[in-house]
Amino acid sequence: MNPHELARARPGEAFTATFDGRPVTALPGQTVAAALWAAGVRAWRSTRGTGRPRGVFCGIGVCFDCLVTVNGKADQRACLVPVRPGDEIRTQEGTGRDDGRGAGR
Amino acid sequence: MTGRAHLAVVGAGPAGLAGALSAAARGVRVTLIDAAGQAGGQFYRQPAPALGARRPEALHHQWRTWRRLADGLARHIAAGRITHLTDHHVWCVQRESDSFTVHALLGPAQEQGVTVRADAVLLATGGYERVLPFPGWTLPGVVTAGGAQAMLKGALVLPGRTAVVAGTGPLLLPVATGLAAAGTRVAALVESAGPTAVLRRAPDLAAHPAKLAEGAWYAALLLRHGVRTLSRHTVLEAHGTDRLTAVTVAALDRTGRIRPGSGRRISCDTLAVGHGMLPHTDLAEALGCTLAGTDVRVDGEQRTDVRGVWAAGETTGIGGAALALAEGHIAGRSAAARLHGTVPDPRAWAAAARVRTRLRAFFAALETVYAPPAGWAERIPDDTVVCRCEEVTAGPVRTAARSLGATDLRTAKLLTRAGMGWCQGRMCAPAVAALTGCPLTAGRRPFARPVPLGVLANLPDDDTAEQ
Numbered sequence: 001m002n003p004h005e006l007a008r009a010r011p012g013e014a015f016t017a018t019f020d021g022r023p024v025t026a027l028p029g030q031t032v033a034a035a036l037w038a039a040g041v042r043a044w045r046s047t048r049g050t051g052r053p054r055g056v057f058c059g060i061g062v063c064f065d066c067l068v069t070v071n072g073k074a075d076q077r078a079c080l081v082p083v084r085p086g087d088e089i090r091t092q093e094g095t096g097r098d099d100g101r102g103a104g105r
Numbered sequence: 106m107t108g109r110a111h112l113a114v115v116g117a118g119p120a121g122l123a124g125a126l127s128a129a130a131r132g133v134r135v136t137l138i139d140a141a142g143q144a145g146g147q148f149y150r151q152p153a154p155a156l157g158a159r160r161p162e163a164l165h166h167q168w169r170t171w172r173r174l175a176d177g178l179a180r181h182i183a184a185g186r187i188t189h190l191t192d193h194h195v196w197c198v199q200r201e202s203d204s205f206t207v208h209a210l211l212g213p214a215q216e217q218g219v220t221v222r223a224d225a226v227l228l229a230t231g232g233y234e235r236v237l238p239f240p241g242w243t244l245p246g247v248v249t250a251g252g253a254q255a256m257l258k259g260a261l262v263l264p265g266r267t268a269v270v271a272g273t274g275p276l277l278l279p280v281a282t283g284l285a286a287a288g289t290r291v292a293a294l295v296e297s298a299g300p301t302a303v304l305r306r307a308p309d310l311a312a313h314p315a316k317l318a319e320g321a322w323y324a325a326l327l328l329r330h331g332v333r334t335l336s337r338h339t340v341l342e343a344h345g346t347d348r349l350t351a352v353t354v355a356a357l358d359r360t361g362r363i364r365p366g367s368g369r370r371i372s373c374d375t376l377a378v379g380h381g382m383l384p385h386t387d388l389a390e391a392l393g394c395t396l397a398g399t400d401v402r403v404d405g406e407q408r409t410d411v412r413g414v415w416a417a418g419e420t421t422g423i424g425g426a427a428l429a430l431a432e433g434h435i436a437g438r439s440a441a442a443r444l445h446g447t448v449p450d451p452r453a454w455a456a457a458a459r460v461r462t463r464l465r466a467f468f469a470a471l472e473t474v475y476a477p478p479a480g481w482a483e484r485i486p487d488d489t490v491v492c493r494c495e496e497v498t499a500g501p502v503r504t505a506a507r508s509l510g511a512t513d514l515r516t517a518k519l520l521t522r523a524g525m526g527w528c529q530g531r532m533c534a535p536a537v538a539a540l541t542g543c544p545l546t547a548g549r550r551p552f553a554r555p556v557p558l559g560v561l562a563n564l565p566d567d568d569t570a571e572q
Contacts (some may be wrong), residue, residue: 082153
């Protein structure tokens, strides 16, 4: 049994996004966090102080641990942001302002 | 604006839905404002429509109640009595003489502001999970119990292949059984409360046969899924370098101390952990509503002590979906009467009031059964991260109280930065309070979530943005 069988889900057509340049298959309706979990990825941020890996913790938008860079925009909560076809998801380093394209775009 | 009285309901979980429906049924124009894309809150969190779940009830309890609420909401929306604003993240409610302005940020990007004017407000903002720190709790693969459940219900994804569900509280039961039913191997359910604590409160708990039946039903499910239950046990440490690989659990004695030599290691890639819940009270605090401990204080009509502001559900105290429904129902009826300029007759909601009394007593008894184990704070090693956002460890937090004289959370925060990060102390406040001996008080945050400066700069000072 898996969750899709359990809920008898018939999702829309899968599409591709990328995580740190690698293709990741995602489904419409999924958040960035859900797509990454489904792809076996658990961490997509390294902390500002000690550079430790982090991913989803609270899953409902309270804790801000799952911050991620999506299409060059840093500090997105992966558990809230829907994934879209072609999204470039990247591991957020530190504050997200030093990892290439900055937070402001 | 039409001439009809207008109630803004913040939160579309059980309390907000019950409040919105009962007010709308009594001639009040209602705007239901919620952060999620669909109504339901956490308890009735729905799979995203694009996932095409044809049997979402497989992930839920009390589905018939949900159908009734959802059908009622759809009817009122179709009739123009309720406006449902989804993806609206409310960050502040302001009172201006006899009206209210609800400020929200729109959509996942949360960069655009929206304001809603109303004559009265019902706060139904629910609660969030309390997780107490231990070594390794920041490793990827460690999630809150409710977070694991939210990802399963909303996105139909599992956190991993093998999970340990741990902590304390009734939420652990649906999480463990839900994950197991959906295909995760649940290696253990680790509950720090012991059977004797439950027996001590047996008379209080036995007064609720429906709840006892629910407990028995979960016990049967755990058995069916082969989930091993370790009661009076606690997680000592989560192991792994870059992600979780195992946890060490240990038995507790009757006083809540670790039994020496009882530690055992359980391999897992997921630890779903939670130690009860805390109410979301930011909006009430900013409005100036009085709190009792960590709960918004309400009267028999669910009114706060700020005129025109009602509160219902877990924001007034943790008590589950059935209590939230009863409180929301009462709040909606009271608000409708008061907005029509009449004094409501409490006999009109006598049945809901009885449910409220019973369930409040039941959850007060549960709270004593499912208290975190004695001595948990002393067990946290000095080098364990306490504030996840600012990476503040237990050592400096202890020093702030012992050597620097911090006697309240705010001073501890200023001395250590614990609570100064993105989540504004929501995750670490209970631990900082326990480590320092400071009382766990309200956060007194002016904003309930981060707000872009551009939104603040562009706040309307006229009625042009009125909805």
